[in-house]
Amino acid sequence: MSKNESVNRVRGPELELATTVGKNDRAVVIGLIAPEEDSGEPTLVIGDGLLDDGQADEISAAVTALGARGSHGEVVRFRAPASLPSEIVVTVGLGDTADVDSPELLRQAAGIVARELDGIDQIATTLSTVDLGAAAEGFFLGAYRFDEFRSDKSRPRKSPPTRVTLLVETKDKDAKAELARAAAVADAVAIARDFVNTPPSHLFPEEFADRARTLAAAAGLKVEILDDAALDKAGYGGIIGVGKGSSRLPRLVRLVHTGRKDSPSVALVGKGITFDTGGISIKPAANMDQMTSDMGGAAAVIAATILAARLDLPVSVTATVPMAENMPSGTAQRPGDVLTQYGGTTVEVLNTDAEGRLVLADAIVRACEDEPDYLIDTATLTGAQMVALGTRTPGVMGTDEFRDRIARLSTEIGENAWPMPLPTELRSDLKSRVADLANVTNHRWGGMLSAGLFLREFVADGVSWAHIDIAGPAFNSGGPWGYTPKGGTGVPVRTIARVLEDISANG
Known part of the structure; x- marks a missing residue:
């Protein structure tokens, strides 16, 4: 598959509105x-x-006969009544009455059905009468597959649904707009998933930058890419230091979505380590393959900026995305080296596996030169995030009010970021013997928080800032659940998108 084909392939089913079940709808959900x-x-x-009383009665009788109880995620399928122009009926449990009011639980239920219906190409659903946007997102994300590197002998013979008809009582402008937004958000999540799932043999800094350029240009974004020579000349010591151990040299990508005149401005920064061995401070071999996901922050930021353009949000968004590969070699930086970050701060590198904060620091300083109103950076930054919050809950730190705003909005859309503190007593542990800062503390306590304190040193005064640590949530190493597949999850694209919309509306 060529590069352009791989970045433009179909990532989910076509979504459409209808007021009746169509003759080509093979299943009704x-x-x-x-x-x-x-x-x-x-x-x-x-x-x-949407269904007449006779059809409803026949379906209800079948549900009772099969013992379906409606517990959340329970899926039951049976032959459709003869009066319905479809082959089967599929019911999915939504839980009790209180659960039905949760868009996230509905989104998960739709995702579960989409995963269960392999081999049924076209379906219609009444879940859209509960929450159209949540149902659309759930079906799209649940049907996501990444088969780019499978040959015919291992590619699944049955495919997920390729067309989902969302049944509504009327196809008015509001319903069409809600569906369009849901499809755009879900596709942005799928873009991020694609990036994370692409192996490092095929996604290294130069290639990552080229793919970002292709997608961003198609969305109408302005694109700037700095290669290793330009980075070295401009003094991006963090990015150069991390990337110099690899033969595949670093890049910095800048994407710009211009909002309306006098609209708020938001800077986005995402960690783009296309593979992380730990460098000279090499990681254990077990599970190192999962470090293909160490560019999950960059993937999310690129996808969210593309989404801002597709939705034409009235907010100016600039993404600054450092990309590097952290490898051990004769040219790699060593523990004990001192590098000069972009902007002049010197950092003693005590551990080369704490590399994400080094590339982020350069990008944050560059992003702040644009004088944004808000700055969000996100990264698969610390194993300590998973120790503190598990594998599904991002930690968010930063300016108190903005941190809490992001956590609240993230919870509303189901990504559930949790606010974390930046304890002042930990700052002294980042003192260096020879430089302005050390890149790690000399202990393992509060590692996620110490990383946040390190990044705060590079944020300009007066900028509302938040850092989202997605070390666990960006990559699902277990089985699929809800609308979340194994592998790349796309977190926190929907959180960033919701924050951008909130800033657009409320400043």
Whole structure:
């Protein structure tokens, strides 16, 4: 597959609106609400006028006969009534009445069904009568597959749904706009997933930058790419220091979405380590293959900036994305080396596996030169994030008010970032014997927080700033769940998108 084909391939099903089940819809997906009492019967979610009473009665009788209870994520399938122009009916449990009001639980239920329906190319669903946007996102993300590197002998013979018809009572302008937004958000998440899932043999700094350029230019973004020579000349000591151990040299990508006149400005920064061996401070071999995901922050920032352009958000967004490969070699930086970050701060590198903060520091200083109102950086930065919060909960640090705003918005859309402190007593542990800063402390306590304190040193005064640590949430090493596949998850694209929309609306 060529490079352009790989970055422009279909990432999810086509989404469309309709008011009736079509003759080409091979399955009809219906939500099921659990009864309030054990002896009660589950309730079908079918909307007004989408199915007639006879069809509803036949489906309800089948649900009862099969013992479906409507517990969240429960999937039951059976032959459709003869009066329905489809082959099967599939019910998915939405939980109890309170759960139905949760867009995230609906999104997960839709994703579960999309994963269960391999081999059924076209489906229709009434889940859209509960929350159109959540249902659309869930089906798109749940149907996501990454088969680019499989040959025919290992590629699955059955495909996920390629077309999803979302049944609504009326196809008005609001419904069309909501569907368009949901499709754009889901596709942006899939872009980030694609980047993370692409192996480092095929996604190294130069290639990553080229693919970002292709996608960004197609979305109408301005693109600037600095190669290793330009980075060295301009004094990007962090990016050069991390990348000089690899034969595949670093890049810095800048993407610009211009908002309306006098609109707020947001800087986005994402860590783009295309593979992380740890450098001279080499990692253990076990699970090192998962370091293909160490550019998850960069993937999310690129995708979110493209999404801002596609949605034409009235906010100016500039992404500054450092890309490097952290390898051990005769040219690699050593523990004990001192480098000069962009802007002049010197850093003693005590551990070459704490490299993400070095490339981010350069990018943050450059981003602040644009005098943004807000700055969000995100990275698969510390194993300490997973120790503190597990593999599904990002940690967010920064300016108190902005940190809390991001955590609240992230929780609303289901990515569930959690606010974390930046304790002043940990700052002294970043003192260096020979330089302005050390890149790590001399202990393992509060590692995520110490990394946040390090980054704060490079944020300009007056900028509302937040750092989102996604070390665990960016990559799912376990089995698929909800709409989340194994591998790249696309976190925190939806959080960043929601924050950009909130800033667009409220400043």
